[in-house]
Every structure is written in C-alpha cells, then in structure tokens.
Amino acid sequence: xxxxxxxxxxxxxxxxxxxxxxxxxxxxxxxxxxxxxxxxxxxxxxxxxxxxxxxxxxxxxxxxxxxxxxxxxxxxxxxxxxxxxxxxxxxxxxxxxxxxxxxxxxxxxxxxxxxxxxxxxx
Numbered sequence: 062x063x064x065x066x067x068x069x070x071x072x073x074x075x076x077x078x079x080x081x082x083x084x085x086x087x088x089x090x091x092x093x094x095x096x097x098x099x100x101x102x103x104x105x106x107x108x109x110x111x112x113x114x115x116x117x118x119x120x121x122x123x124x125x126x127x128x129x130x131x132x133x134x135x136x137x138x139x140x141x142x143x144x145x146x147x148x149x150x151x152x153x154x155x156x157x158x159x160x161x162x163x164x165x166x167x168x169x170x171x172x173x174x175x176x177x178x179x180x181x182x183x
Contacts, residue, residue, distance in 0.1 A: 062092065069088075069119065070088075072145075072170075073085055076117065076181075079178045081181060086102065086106055086127075089105075106127075106130075107134060110131060110138060115140065115142070115143060116132065116135040116140055116141070116142045117143050117145060117181075118131065118132055118142065119146075119170070120145065120146035120156070121147075122150040132156075132165070136159065136165065141166070141183065142159075142165040142166065143167070143168055143180060143181075144156060144160070144165055144168070145167075145168045146167070147169070147170045147171070152167065166183075
C-alpha cells in the first residue's frame with residue numbers, strides 16, 4: 062500500500078498545484094478502507110460527487126467496484142467524468158463503451174501538468 066499511496070499522492074498533488082479542489086475518499090480515510098460504516102462512506106461519496114464538477118477516476122489493471130460505482134453516479138448526475146489510465150491497463154468493456162458513446166473522457170497516465178490542466182479546463 063505505501064507504493065500506491067505515493068503514486069496517488071503524486072497525482073493528487075499535480076491536480077492541487079493546478080488550483081483544483083480535490084476530494085479523495087481514500088485520503089479522507091487516511092488510506093484505510095473504512096469498513097466501520099460503509100453506508101456513511103457511500104453517502105459521503107454521493108455528497109462529494111453531487112458537489113463536484115468533474116470526477117477524475119484513476120484506473121489500474123484491477124477494477125474497483127467503488128470507483129465504478131462513483132463513475133456511474135457521476136454519469137447519472139451529468140457530471141463530467143475523466144478516466145485516467147496507463148496504456149498497459151486496458152479499459153474494461155463498459156468503460157470503453159461509455160468512452161465511445163461520448164459519455165466519459167479518457168486521459169493517459171502518467172500525465173504532465175499542462176496536459177492535465179488542459180483536460181480539466183475542458
């Protein structure tokens with residue numbers, strides 16, 4: 062987990078340095094999976110997505126049910142969704158379908174500040 066935390070913090074720092082407000086549930090839970098009250102965690106995710114303009118989902122080769130749920134909620138709420146993934150991590154069938162339908166956008170990882178800022182400015 063320390064490697065994942067460092068990887069994620071690097072990405073979050075780039076977004077924050079560009080002047081964007083970031084909510085990361087994993088960071089908010091101090092990089093622990095919150096099993097104490099999953100309903101409260103879900104409600105917090107819903108509130109944060111409702112208050113957001115953009116959902117930036119960081120994808121790896123192991124799909125996360127939580128991230129996929131957040132993507133679905135954001136799409137249903139008509140929020141802009143950007144999936145970021147490394148070229149060696151192929152997007153799953155449904156994510157590719159949403160991209161092809163124009164419902165979500167995709168950006169490659171790693172990205173530089175200029176590329177990310179341009180994508181976020183959309």
